[in-house]
Amino acid sequence: MSPEEIQGIFFAECDESLQAAEAGLAACQAGTHDGETINAIFRAVHSIKGGAGAFGFEALQAFTHTFETLLSDVRDGSVPITAKLVDLLLRALDTLSDHVVAARDGGEAPADTALLAELTAAQARNAGAAAPAEAPAAKQAAPVPAPEPVAADDPFDLDSLLDSLGEELAAPAEVEAEAEWKIHVRPHAEAMGNGSEPVLLLRELARLGGRCVAVDCSHVPALDLLDAAQGYLGWTFALPAAVSEAEAQEVFDFIGDDCALAFGAGQPIPEPRIAVVAPPVVAEAAPVVSETAAPRAPAAESPAAAPAPPAAGQSIRIDLAKLDKLIDSVGELVIAQAMLAQRLTNENVTGIDEMGLLETLTRDIQECAMSIRAQPIGSVFSRVPRILRELATTTGKHTRLEVSGESTELDKTVIEKLGEPLTHLIRNAVDHGIESAEERLAAGKPAEGTVSLSAEHRSGRIHIRIADDGKGIDQARVLAKAIEKGIVSPDAQLSREEIDHLIFAPGFSTAQAVSNISGRGVGMDVVRQAVKDLGGRITIESEQGKGTAFILTLPLTLAISEGMIINIGDQALVVPLANVVESLRPDASEVKGLGHGQSMLNVRGKFIPVVPLHDFFGAGDAPDGAREGVLIVVETEAAGKAALLVDGISDQRQFVIKSLETHYRSMEGVAGATILGDGRVALILDVDSLVAGAAACARAPLRDAA
Template sequence: MELDEIAAIFFLECDEGLAAIETHLAVYDRDDSDPETINTIFRAVHSIKGGAGAFGHERLQHFAHHYETVLDGLRNNKFSADKQVRAILFAAFDLLTDHVLAAKGERDVPDDARVLEQLDAVAEGRLSSADDAAAPAPAAPEPDENGFVVQAVDLGALFDEPADSGPAPWKVVFRPEQRALDNGQEPSLLVAELCQMGGKLIAVDHESLPALDAIAADESYLGWTLELPADLDRDEILGVFDFISPASTVIVERSGEPAAADTPAEADEAGFVVTPVSLDDFDIPAAAPAAAPAPELKPTPAAPAAPAAKAAPAAPAAGPSPTIRVELDKLDRLVNLVGELVITQAMLAQRLSESGIPTLDELSDLDHLTRELQDSAMSIRAQPVKSVFSRVPRIIRELESETGKRVRLEVEGEMTEVDKTVVERIGEPLTHMIRNAVDHGLEKPEDRVAAGKNPEGVVRLAAEHRSGRIVISVTDDGRGINTAKVREKAIERGIITADQQLSEEELENLIFAPGFSTAATVSNISGRGVGMDVVRKNVQALGGRILIANRPGQGSTFSLTLPLTLAILDGMIVTVGGQTYVIPLTHIVESLRPQPSDIHHLGPDAMVLNVRGNYLPVHTIGRLLSVPGARAQPTEAVLVVVETDAGRAVLMVDDIQDQRQVVVKSLEANYQPVAGITGATILGDGRVALILDVEGLVARHNQIGGDFEMLAA
């Protein structure tokens, strides 16, 4: 494996580690009672540090080392995590993320001096607090009548044996195995890391070094002996060797400590054998290598497994399922191939049908296998929205600090799975919606109390599957949208004219207009009028819609409706005029041929359909998309009842041809965006059919008040 590939894997692990740190920091901030939370954070930082050392990213390694020192103190209860310490943990996480980005080459190396000083102050107990300020300083001795300061001194102590000066320094013997360089490891970097921890190189064992012409560039021949400060923790030293082969020799002991007799060597949790032997047993040259050669250091074999078997057998833990990393490009190619297989299967079925050959059992089996293969391929791309939701507690925490508001976050449905593309692209819209809910939606604590509410506002984030789509909603219990103020600001910014009449729904949707903002001043949170505009554009680019449910004085809900998959869907093939279209099956409720008595005209162009006592608006696809030759009389056409976020509606088409799976091809990527169309597909007979954007057609018709020609324009 090439070194670049190994480095890419390291950065993937860094991204996973950072995601785990962010998630568990939010949990730890709310409740620090579970020790496993801080242990998980510590392990993630420790892994990043170890990998950074192996690849020579010294600044990242140095910062991670200071970060994990504080985390280690917290998990060992050396100090408590008060509000100030937790703020430092979050600031350190931000800088750790910046250091990883710098190691990737995506940004400059950040200035971490201030946060490093804060981390050191936490680790060394130097953080100032109210208790420290209140503690009285020791009284200085007062001079006597002659001006001399007389202090009682125990003279006997001056002649006693010197007190124990503390534990002896650590001595470390490190001898990597000969093939240590095979997997991209660099033992000399580990030695350099030990020196950065205050270590001093005592000797280098070069006994195994062959003649110059026999040296192999990919083999390791040297061993090192170092002395490290006594105040370091043994586990901290061993952590440097987390990523080396267990066949390497690692001996860690305090200088002068005798070896424990008859103690079987056991492998530690990292797989290394740490043997408490005396380094005095090794004839290590003090300075020059001309002294007597040091004995060859051989890997210490682990103890037999028999003694460990005497312990009570633990119940097998149901750990996570084994996983494998796959490049996204390879997965995309698989999905595309499955899509082509779906098209080929449709073409085969079409040819057999046109030839008059009866349906074969094997063809039905192929249809089932193709659908199962497609479902499996889609499930591989599916990811829970938890990876996006995990960022929200951090955003809420920052907004509380900036706005002075108190917010309680409620999360529901975070394990709801959607396509990876959707997960990657909803992060920014979701961030803007959360910031909008806290900054514009929730009131100040004193205003909430005056309105009879709890001083702590509630923001609820939820995800659910609904009719073959995913709905992500952000709800707050704040003041709601003040449409009068929205109208006033829209007129002020020239978005609408003063004499323009708009419905409540249209006024609410003005907040998505470019440049619109109700903020009185520009701040780090809002005021420039780009946030909600970005939300709408990003959601529409995914083929989704955003709806507002406003409750003045009680709060509002913003709902994102997005497709579950962007690759393959079930659709109904319909014709309008000479064109073929696809209506996504997830929208369809029923189809029917109406009786004349079921149709009621509302003017020259608008009409409604009576469906068992419910009057639904009829949208004529021929007029909406300016299709020549489309049927104009509903009694001669087919009416398809569809379910949308705006309610039920009716689409009028000429005929229904078939129902089958279709592969979605992006119009935006291959041509340009088209109003009312969400994509295209290739049918079994090779024709291209456009996929109708049902939500867009119905929503657009509602906005323009029935003027069908505007959409076509």
């Protein structure tokens, strides 16, 4: 594994740690925290600090060291948790996130001097003291010194090297007389192979107050057999009783099982894992050199072997590019399986059991591959608290966040593209929706506004709801602004839903002045386009004085889905199965005319509109009325149910979604394209757009007649 790959793993773990710390601080803010919550926050920051030191990110390491010191005081109860402290910790977490981004992208580290001073002043030892101008130098992580150059004619002296290393890690001459306990450390070969630097970990033990009392170099081979990638050395440290075993173990969290640990004076230094593990042999205890304290107990009084390392974790990290290639290959497998099935059908070859087995296996592989890419939407929701904190500073509007359904899973590609539209919607909710504290109090509302986020699976899609309890959409003002900007004509007759959706028009804005939050008329247009690119739709629910909700309905994946293949004239189209309720051939009594060529279908006592797809796609040889074709009852989010009139249904199978916009251009009523088993390209219908468009056309003649 290359250093770049190892560093990539570190930054991925940084993201996870930041999310964990954010969740913990949110619990502190809500008053639902406990001791484990504080421990989780501490571990998250400590983990970032350890990796930062290993990779030489000095600014990141220095900031996390001061942050961690305050968290340690909070954890042991010497600093009480207050609203002011939680606010400070949240600001520190935001800055820590900026530090991580700067380290990852090679950018300039954020200015943190003032914040470091606040963190230092809040520590237990400085309680009540004025914040110093900058963080104490002693609390900054010392940069790793560069090695001294060795002249070509200088002899290599291993004993001198070990002695100097023991001196560097040993305690100062004057050591307080206090109770101590011991930890034995043995980095394995895998530690060096993964790019770790054990000396940095040992220095971290020294910073905890530990002192090196023994170095085991008995496994160091002759110079001509020395392999720099192997782990030959082991160390014993004496730590103050005030340092817990958990604190010492956290130093090695980042390196995992690549470093063996043993605790207690009676334990031997763990044996090394060098090259191939030899069969177990009964041997004398390895001698210990460089003793600076009492020797270890004899081997006869010690356990025969160190405890076995814990089993490897049950998860692995893989490069996203490899996963994308797997998904693409599964898509091609689905197409190949469909083509093979079509060819056998054309040649009247039936009764092959292996074909059914192949189809089942293909489906299983596809579902497994897609489940690997599935991630909880909580990773997107976790960005919102910081956005709200920044908006509170900018607008003066304080907002409480309510979240539900954050464990709902969907495809990673969808998650990655949700960040920008979600940010726009949150900023819009606070800037345009939530009133000022004075206005809210005058309206009988709490001074603090509420923004709620929720996600759930419904009918094979994911529904994300972003709602606020603000003033709602002022439709009269929206319509007047749209007329002023020439978006609609002054004599246009629009429904309430159509007026609400005017806010998505390019260039539309009701802001009084341009600011860094709104006023340029690009935010909501970006939202609609982003949702459309994801194959989804966005609807609005608003009530004046009560608030507004935006509902995003998105596919769970952008790769493979299930669909019904229908025929219209000589064309084959695909209807996503998530929209399909049922299909039927109606009796004459079930279809009623409604004038202007419109028909309605009676489905168990409820009438729904019939949408003839021939008219929409301009196909010839249309069925003679709804009674001659096949009706597919579909359900949409905005327009309810409708019946699509088609010639017939030819198949139902999985299909691989291809972007039409990438290869051609965007088309109204079309969500994408796919390749059928016979090699033809078929369009995938955007059912919601089709039904909504048909409903608008049906209303237009009625308005004209009126």
